Amino acid sequence: MIPPAVLRAFGVAAPARPLDGGQGTSWTAGGLVFKPGGGRLHEWLGRVLPGVAADGFRPAPPVRTRDGAWEHDGWSATRWVPGRAPDTASVSAWVEIIRAGRAFHRAVAHLDRPDFIDARQDAWAIADRAAWQERDIALHPQLAPVARRLLAALEPLGPAQVVHGDLTGNVLVATGLAPAVIDISPYWRPPAYAEGVVVADALCWHGAPPSLPETVQVPVAAVARGLLFRMATTSERHAAGAVTEAALRDEARRYARAVAAIGR
Template sequence: MADPPPGVLRAFGAPGPARPLPGGQGTSWRAGDLVLKPESGPVHEWLGEVLDGLSGEGFRVAAPVRTGDGAWSHAGWSATRWVEGEPPDYTAEQTWLGIIEAGRAFHRALAHLRRPGFTGTRQDWWARADRVAWQELAVPLRPEFTEVAARLRGLAGPLGPPQVVHCDLSGNVLFAPGLPPAVIDVSPYWRPPAYAEGVVVADALCWHGMPPSLAAAAGVPVAAVARALLFRLATTSERGAPDAEVRDEARRYRLAAEAIGA
């Protein structure tokens, strides 16, 4: 991915040169105390307004930064403040409990927000897959997923009232000694908080070898994990992953579904 142009650095008052950051989708760059990403549009503008000055007990956020003329983006790029913290040890169950607790604290701070309009109009892979998980959209799934999806639907019951939630917490909570967890790269959805927590448990089961007892230890309903697994498998199906990847993920989703009783 190309580094941020000089005009973008000047717009945000960032010193150069920028250096690439590991993790995520490989599109983030650090310049001084700023992190720059190729990101703009209605979702980003909304996040800028919501996260600007947001605080609460039990979490930190990567605060959005305006350009010198007050905009949330410039030439398709955005900026946030650098936050101290490192990715946690994903082999430890306590890590996942900490991620879920950070998400709960963050969601409490968002509970007053009204539904943003884009949550009903987005058409990216993730948004479509989310609607599939909630039976709001019917699309043909890859044949490798049809059986496990049917079993998961049998467990995917109601989860309570919706609000704005971050539905990609698993790799987006950083930890630092003596500081609350830092929530980064917010992916906003209008769903019950338990669903976002279910995504964390589903990811832990599928990709990090966590035991089925994690859901109970975290107080996350089985129905939330079932919907989250539907969300993840529908995303894989929607984005047209290669056959070998689909087969591997189908195996992981099947084992996770069996772990929660589907």
């Protein structure tokens, strides 16, 4: 539960309630969303987002405490933005997620590479480097043969810039409003890669049809790179004890179906 002192530090008097989704650690109160942690990413977002022209999407900008800090007792806050998760059983939802991501990536294309990206050593950062052959990792034996089938599909995807590498669960829709893009996970990659991750998620977890890449105009090479990223993440998290054997077998089957769906 969020400590009352944290609410006071951000000038909030209303009681907090937990939010669904994510890692189950977010709370909302007084028009803000509170999460534990933040660090250099949160401070960077607080600096750069005011200079981003939000055309075609709504951001959730970080806010400071009453004394000007970005965190208090390990908690950070952003503005609450109205919206709900789109119905991912519908192809139109994936069209909207991709469209929101493209609007976001156009808006942040001018940003410099954040220096903290290279310092990240979490499972997702390691998996991202592995997907781009910048770091060697030993994929789990149930994943390695499927990953090898993707190598022939890899090709350049364009110049790198700041991208949101986890759009799938972080686009919210609301009637009459542009989609909200929240919980930004920055990577320095081509925008097509971020879109490939979305399509990979759709194929693996949401029953999207094999025609989705063509529908949303995301190249197979981008989906292949996104699948490699997700497989490497599963492998790294399994090695760390965060993914069970049963879950790994299930995910391996899903990845194999997705790889087949893109003709690999």
